[in-house]
Amino acid sequence: xxxxxxxxxxxxxxxxxxxxxxxxxxxxxxxxxxxxxxxxxxxxxxxxxxxxxxxxxxxxxxxxxxxxxxxxxxxxxxxxxxxxxxxxxxxxxxxxxxxxxxxxxxxxxxxxxxxxxxxxxxxxxxxxxxxxxxxxxxxxxxxxxxxxxxxxxxxxxxxxxxxxxxxxxxxxxxxxxxxxxxxxxxxxxxxxxxxxxxxxxxxxxxxxxxxxxxxxxxxxxx
Numbered sequence: 001x002x003x004x005x006x007x008x009x010x011x012x013x014x015x016x017x018x019x020x021x022x023x024x025x026x027x028x029x030x031x032x033x034x035x036x037x038x039x040x041x042x043x044x045x046x047x048x049x050x051x052x053x054x055x056x057x058x059x060x061x062x063x064x065x066x067x068x069x070x071x072x073x074x075x076x077x078x079x080x081x082x083x084x085x086x087x088x089x090x091x092x093x094x095x096x097x098x099x100x101x102x103x104x105x106x107x108x109x110x111x112x113x114x115x116x117x118x119x120x121x122x123x124x125x126x127x128x129x130x131x132x133x134x135x136x137x138x139x140x141x142x143x144x145x146x147x148x149x150x151x152x153x154x155x156x157x158x159x160x161x162x163x164x165x166x167x168x169x170x171x172x173x174x175x176x177x178x179x180x181x182x183x184x185x186x187x188x189x190x191x192x193x194x195x196x197x198x199x200x201x202x203x204x205x206x207x208x209x210x211x212x213x214x215x216x217x218x219x220x221x222x
Contacts, residue, residue, distance in 0.1 A: 001046040001116070001161065002026040002178055006036055006062065007078070008054050012101070016049070016078075017182075019105045024139070024154035024161075026182045033057030037065060044178070045073050047112055050095070052079040052086065060089055067094035074119045076111060078103070113137065129167040130221030132207055134160055143203050150202045155180050159195045163208065168220030170211050 003020060007013040008031045017027045030039055033054040040048070048066075052059035063075060077090045080101045090098050096115045099108060113136050117125065127134040134141045135149070139157045142149035152160065162171060162179040176192045188194075196216055200208055209217055 001158065002028070002044070002182070003047045003049060003112075004036070004039055004043075004045045004073075005029045005049045006031075006033065006054065006059070007049070007051045008032065009051075016105070016108075020109075021182070022154060023109060024158040024180070026158070026178065026180055026185075028183045031055070033059060033062040036062050037069070040066065040071055040073060046179075047116060048073050048075045049078050049112075050075050052077060052081050052090070060093055063090070063093050063095060074115045076108075076115055078108070110137070127161065127164040128221070129164055129218050132160070132164065132203060132218060134164055136161065141203060143207060152202070153198070155191070156195055156199055156202075159192070160199055163216065163218045167218050170215045170217045172215040175215065 001024075003025050005013060005016060005027055007016070007029065013029050013031070017029055020027050028039065028043065030036060034057050036048075050059050050063060054062070059077065059079065066073070066075070074096045075094065077095045077098045078101065079086070079098075082100045087098050096119065097111050099111055113125070125135070125137065127136065131144050132141060134157070139152050139154070140149035141152055141160060158180045159176055162176055173192050177187055180191070181187050196208060196210075207218060209219070211217065
């Protein structure tokens with residue numbers, strides 16, 4: 001999953017970014033509300049974490065601009081504003097959820113997963129194509145017929161999650177790199193191949209298919 005974090009407090013932003021990266025998210029960070037439109041236009045994001053008290057352009061104005069421009073990226077507001085008026089304005093303005101600072105990272109990630117499930121039309125907490133089942137809360141995957149789930153590394157999880165979010169669709173190397181690397185991170189040339197190999201070793205080589213020269217996919221549930 002690729003996330004855009006909009007936060008002017010460097011200490012909070014660095015802590016959130018480090019935690020999310022450790023959990024397998026690719027994170028891009030901007031400090032000013034005026035930078036959001038350009039970032040969203042240049043990059044496809046799965047989720048936007050939006051502070052409200054931003055310099056230059058308030059977060060509610062950023063949200064209004066995104067929604068009026070047709071941007072449908074899910075937005076989770078992360079702010080110190082805890083009054084009812086701000087919460088109502090945020091949610092009625094097009095935000096998908098609202099969490100007040102200070103917060104626990106476990107709760108933030110749970111809310112992120114819930115927003116992504118709702119946005120993807122997946123009421124269940126588990127991702128599955130009918131054969132492979134992935135638990136985003138535990139980073140474990142299980143193949144139908146296996147006795148027990150297997151643990152995944154953060155980046156293995158990110159790749160499998162991307163594939164299971166779009167079963168039957170071929171994802172290219174660039175598509176998968178976008179889900180595991182943020183701005184400024186060095187993209188290792190064989191990282192995706194290595195992660196696919198590791199997943200096949202854990203789940204069985206037939207469950208992730210390679211379309212030579214194009215990319216990879218998992219089968220869509222029949």
